[in-house]
Amino acid sequence: MVALALQDVGAAYGKRPIVSGITTELLQGGSLTALIGPNAAGKSTLFKRIAGLLSGPGTVHLTNATSGKDAIRYMPQDTGGNAVLTVYESVLLAAKQGSGWRVSDQELAGIDEILAALDIKALAFRELGELSGGQRQLVAIAQALVRKPEVLLMDEPTSALDLYRQIEVLAFMQRRARSAGMAVLIALHDLNHALRYCDHTIVVADGRMQASGPTAEVITPQMLREIYRVEARVERCSRGRPVLIVDSTAA
Ligand SMILES: Nc1ncnc2c1ncn2[C@@H]1O[C@H](COP(=O)(O)OP(=O)(O)O)[C@@H](O)[C@H]1O
Ligand SMILES: [Mg+2]
Numbered sequence: 001m002v003a004l005a006l007q008d009v010g011a012a013y014g015k016r017p018i019v020s021g022i023t024t025e026l027l028q029g030g031s032l033t034a035l036i037g038p039n040a041a042g043k044s045t046l047f048k049r050i051a052g053l054l055s056g057p058g059t060v061h062l063t064n065a066t067s068g069k070d071a072i073r074y075m076p077q078d079t080g081g082n083a084v085l086t087v088y089e090s091v092l093l094a095a096k097q098g099s100g101w102r103v104s105d106q107e108l109a110g111i112d113e114i115l116a117a118l119d120i121k122a123l124a125f126r127e128l129g130e131l132s133g134g135q136r137q138l139v140a141i142a143q144a145l146v147r148k149p150e151v152l153l154m155d156e157p158t159s160a161l162d163l164y165r166q167i168e169v170l171a172f173m174q175r176r177a178r179s180a181g182m183a184v185l186i187a188l189h190d191l192n193h194a195l196r197y198c199d200h201t202i203v204v205a206d207g208r209m210q211a212s213g214p215t216a217e218v219i220t221p222q223m224l225r226e227i228y229r230v231e232a233r234v235e236r237c238s239r240g241r242p243v244l245i246v247d248s249t250a251a
Contacts, residue, residue: 001029001181002065002150004050004072009058011042011049018045019207022058027200029064029150029181032174034194034215036187037204038228043187046204047074047153050185065150073149075140077156077187083129087120087139090128094143114142117172133160141169145176154186158193166190170197191219195234195242203227216242225250 004027010020019042027033035043048054051074065071085093091111096103115121120138128136137160144152154173158166170186174197177184185202188194194201194215201218203210205227211218216234224232224246232246 002071002183003028003061003063004151004183004185005061005063006050007059007061009046009049009056009060011045011054011056013045013054017207018042019049019204020057022046022202022204022209024202024209024212025200027183027185029183030178031183031199032177032197033183033185033200033202034188034198035185035202035204036189036191036194036219037210041204042207043204044077044155045207047155047185047187050074050151051153062151067148067150070147071150072153073144073147073151074153075144075155075157077159083127085128086125087115087128087131087142088124090139091115091142091146095146097147111142111146114146117176118142119168134162134165137161138165138169148180149182151183152185154184156187156189159189166193173197191224191244195219195244219244 006022006024009022011018037043049056050060051072053074062071095107095111115124118138118141123135128139137157141157158169161169170193173184176182198215201215202212203218203223210227211223219234221232221234224230229250230246231248231250232244234242234244237243
């Protein structure tokens with residue numbers, strides 16, 4: 001199974017360094033990792049560096065990947081896209097990117113399967129430009145998954161989704177990661193989602209890594225006070241799961 005590890009990774013825009021010194025444990029296929037941190041911490045920049053869209057110091061170790069440079073896929077935060085394409089065309093285009101124009105029955109079946117799994121089959125022949133932000137976000141997830149990446153970097157994939165869709169997408173990604181042996185990294189702001197769905201959590205602030213490890217060990221009142229500047233508790237709910245409760249901004 002694929003595994004990813006970062007060793008002293010950094011990235012810059014031009015001469016301006018944004019992130020530096022990011023080192024993680026081995027992030028295994030089949031697992032979900034949350035990438036958390038305040039606004040402008042460097043989460044998107046780090047994702048672009050891992051995906052090879054930005055260069056920088058350090059090493060992105062990828063082991064047991066079978067699909068070469070296609071192994072890692074970055075799903076950007078702003079899912080623009082060509083507004084006059086239909087949903088179906090845009091997912092087909094993503095599937096065919098850089099691989100010729102012959103379309104097999106198997107590829108069409110793969111697109112149907114992804115659209116059905118994300119519950120957006122009814123949108124297939126609507127144009128992207130007439131979708132809501134949340135609907136476009138689901139299409140972007142379909143575009144990312146249809147290439148069957150081994151490592152998927154999802155940049156705030158649930159930010160425009162309603163509560164039902166947030167839970168649906170995260171639970172779906174957890175199942176998909178497990179069944180496909182895919183390593184999924186998700187930039188998230190909702191730390192309860194990280195607690196509920198993510199095996200690991202990496203915290204960045206000011207471009208530096210502040211913590212990395214099993215989610216329940218990383219999301220602590222002390223980290224929340226230092227990094228997020230809030231007073232918060234992590235308590236067990238009646239089902240025994242850890243739940244984050246924020247009381248106030250920190251003094
Ligand atoms: N294309 C760019 N050129 C120059 N600076 C950028 C660019 N994109 C982001 N930055 C800067 O890099 C820092 C980190 O941004 P980003 O990685 O997007 O943070 P996050 O995703 O954690 O909110 C910010 O200060 C931002 O202004
Ligand atoms: Mg970002």
